[in-house]
Amino acid sequence: MIKLKHLTFEELDEIILMIKMRFDFDFSLYSKASLKRRVERILNLKKWSVFDLKSQIVNNNSFIQYLITEITVNVTEMFRDTNLFKSVIENVIPYLSSFQQIKVWHPGVSSGEELYSFAILFKESGLYDRSFFYGTDVNQQVLDEAKKGIYSLKKMKSYSENFYKVNMKGPFSKYYTVMYDNAIITEELKKRSLFSVHNLVSDGVFNEFQLVSCRNVLIYFQQELQDRVLNLLIDSLCPLGFLILGSKESIRSSAIRSRLRIVDIHENVYQKI
Template sequence: MAKLENVDDTISYEELASLVSFIKNIHGFDFSDYSTASLKRRVTRIMQLEKLSLFDLRTLLTNDQEYFESFVIEITVNVTEMFRDPLFYKSVAENIIPYLRSYQRIKVWNAGCSTGEELYSFAILFSEEQLYDRSFFYGTDINSEVLETAKNGIYDLQKMKNYSENYQKTGALHTLSDYYTARYDAASINHSLKKNVLFSAHNLASEGVFNEFQLISCRNVLIYFNTELQKKVIDLFYNSLANFGFLCLGSKETLRSTEIGRFKIIDQKNNIYQKVT
């Protein structure tokens, strides 16, 4: 297949809509509720990096299943870090943990968990607050490849240095190295943090409630969805929360005025809410 040396820096919205419909017809995978601006950026990036014309891209998506799977991974993967936005975790410790102490069993759902760093961050926080042994942590994502990384809990040792800086900014009393074993250029999360953790596939766009949670965290995910899908996902979270459970959306996402009535604002800056109705 001939690849273009130069590719236009944009794919039109009409072409994008046609591509989305094409993918749904061929593979049954529906991107139609994703933010068109975000989807456009990611498809454009793929075409530019691989010097593909739209025709070439459609041909590959039709004839090469492995390429389609890698395409989905590239489109859906979200960047994550351990203790990303340290003040968010500080707020969880101050505003949510005291409330959760009254529960005999605590269930935490990290939706759109990507490679798992955020869920392990929660596991560390709960361990330090002596809540880990009565907690269970679910990490879900649509992307099967990132879930394998999450299950293994093995990360680049160089990245751990950045993660350690995040961790210290939460006001931590320990060091992050207490929670992993360094082997050559890799860091393996301690088994003690994995025993109450489960990672599995879940599609926020099409699948429903699978448990009742005291805390749901979904940060830097909704921004990739359009308004209709965002509302659907918020409804899913609401129905998945126990009474007075907490919804954590992070600093980049917020509830709309039509949704806020079902929640109490706990931390406006970090968009932490509590289910009240």
């Protein structure tokens, strides 16, 4: 039987400090339990000791990109959590329709499925031609996947079911072309999107947005970092802009809650006051 390798929290703290000193990338305010699981996964995949991992950090200049890819969680799908999209159609789209230009930001965009979901939703709602979509992530590898917009046909069949559950007209197939076992998002849907690296931990406001959707990201941060990132997201909104966090997130800080009006308490949709 293979004995799985485990880290102590003291060893984890040492590794976090080494990464910070070597690559100036700060994992110190990520959830320790989640981070510990991800680093242990690397040790067991590579069959490394803690010493081997530290050696890679010290001696391998490109190792930070591998760490980011393995440590950051990239779970996404198109029209994930259909009740959220129904809420956006009902509570957000009518208000956004009054804007001449709409800028949408998806921090933690991963491989792009959520951004393209919103692009399709805006297309179906008649807002696409006056909108622009920004997708950011710390992980360059998933951003490259997002730019390509190539997903397996098996996944697209599942995404199609989500699409129709949101009660959109479709057909969903008009938003992609088929090549062998893959579906490629149409150029029409890509032309109003931009994917780039942005680190929520260390980077600041870079534009003013009418809508920011940041789902399933904050849950991997400690409270202090959650609050810092939430303030960054709110600062990135125009007056009366919308912040979407999704049902799995929550705002604990009363000071941060005071900056927002609740639009949908179940799906954690807010409007900047």
